[in-house]
Amino acid sequence: MTDAAGAGDAIAIRAIEKRYGFGARSVAALDGLSLTVPAGKVYGLLGPNGAGKSTLLRIIAGLIRPDRGTVQIFGEAAGPAARRRLGMLVETPSFYPFLTAREHLQMLARLTGTTQRVEPVLRRVGILGAADKRVSSFSLGMKQRLGIGCALIGQPQAVVLDEPTNGLDPDGILEMRSLIRELTEQDGVTVLLSSHLLDEVERVCDHVAILRRGKLAAEGDVADLLDRQGRFFLAVDAPDVVLARLGAAAEAGDGGVYVQTAREAVPDLIQSLATSGVRIHEAKWIKPDLEQVFLSETRESGE
Numbered sequence: 127m128t129d130a131a132g133a134g135d136a137i138a139i140r141a142i143e144k145r146y147g148f149g150a151r152s153v154a155a156l157d158g159l160s161l162t163v164p165a166g167k168v169y170g171l172l173g174p175n176g177a178g179k180s181t182l183l184r185i186i187a188g189l190i191r192p193d194r195g196t197v198q199i200f201g202e203a204a205g206p207a208a209r210r211r212l213g214m215l216v217e218t219p220s221f222y223p224f225l226t227a228r229e230h231l232q233m234l235a236r237l238t239g240t241t242q243r244v245e246p247v248l249r250r251v252g253i254l255g256a257a258d259k260r261v262s263s264f265s266l267g268m269k270q271r272l273g274i275g276c277a278l279i280g281q282p283q284a285v286v287l288d289e290p291t292n293g294l295d296p297d298g299i300l301e302m303r304s305l306i307r308e309l310t311e312q313d314g315v316t317v318l319l320s321s322h323l324l325d326e327v328e329r330v331c332d333h334v335a336i337l338r339r340g341k342l343a344a345e346g347d348v349a350d351l352l353d354r355q356g357r358f359f360l361a362v363d364a365p366d367v368v369l370a371r372l373g374a375a376a377e378a379g380d381g382g383v384y385v386q387t388a389r390e391a392v393p394d395l396i397q398s399l400a401t402s403g404v405r406i407h408e409a410k411w412i413k414p415d416l417e418q419v420f421l422s423e424t425r426e427s428g429e
């Protein structure tokens with residue numbers, strides 16, 4: 127990652143520090159955090175409780191100020207003008223129970239002075255059929271969709287969503303995930319979301335940043351991150367020879383040898399074993415799940 131914000135960057139965070147409280151009892155929620163959200167992608171912030179995810183989203187949204195560091199939105203310093211390019215759902219949305227979904231969006235459209243029509247937004251978030259029902263009759267999933275509709279009404283280029291599937295039932299979770307993918311794939315909207323669900327980030331996000339105690343523990347393409355920490359299985363005639371050769375990186379199992387290695391190192395590994403006379407019957411790459419990556423990246427040293 128470079129220090130300068132690039133042309134294709136939606137949100138660039140540089141050296142952000144944020145402490146809560148004062149003196150010896152203060153807590154560093156963000157500790158010199160830098161990361162870049164590329165435009166046109168779904169970017170996930172993953173981290174254990176207290177890692178600093180909500181604090182970062184609240185800073186991007188302008189709800190709190192960092193002690194140090196900068197935020198750029200599509201290349202501009204984050205201020206009211208730049209934030210108009212963002213839609214946000216970072217607090218639990220609250221609605222007037224006696225107003226309909228359409229009335230909420232119409233009210234927001236008037237307030238923000240946007241030319242965006244309300245109908246396409248209702249359709250996009252999948253509540254056009256319930257547009258004229260009072261919000262008091264909405265399920266949590268429908269309220270969450272309306273919340274995203276509110277975030278979309280100003281025609282943002284990026285949306286910031288804090289735990290968008292929190293509290294939803296399984297169907298609601300699936301619908302929300304497809305809505306997020308559609309926003310990016312069909313409408314070209316960049317999405318930055320936080321989640322504590324590894325499986326969700328793996329399914330929905332193109333990029334992921336893993337936070338630990340306010341710092342970046344790992345960052346990258348979800349697919350690359352999974353490639354970095356996979357294992358390679360080899361069924362060979364003489365496992366002992368391979369074990370002796372590869373040392374701590376290899377361990378015996380399932381009638382063969384498991385090798386801890388990066389995926390790009392695999393062709394050289396196979397070639398060097400074959401050249402030294404090892405007969406390979408089977409070779410397969412075993413993808414880790416994001417949970418393994420997460421655990422290895424967030425484990426404290428000494429644990």
Ligand SMILES: Nc1ncnc2c1ncn2[C@@H]1O[C@H](COP(=O)(O)OP(=O)(O)OP(=O)(O)O)[C@@H](O)[C@H]1O
Pocket residue numbers: 146147153154155173174175176177178179180181182322
């Ligand atoms: N308003 C606040 N006052 C004091 N400390 C706070 C406040 N908000 C957050 N913190 C502390 O800052 C740290 C980061 O919290 P934050 O909520 O940003 O993490 P998170 O990754 O979003 O966690 P969670 O998933 O539990 O919401 C934690 O130690 C938390 O206790």
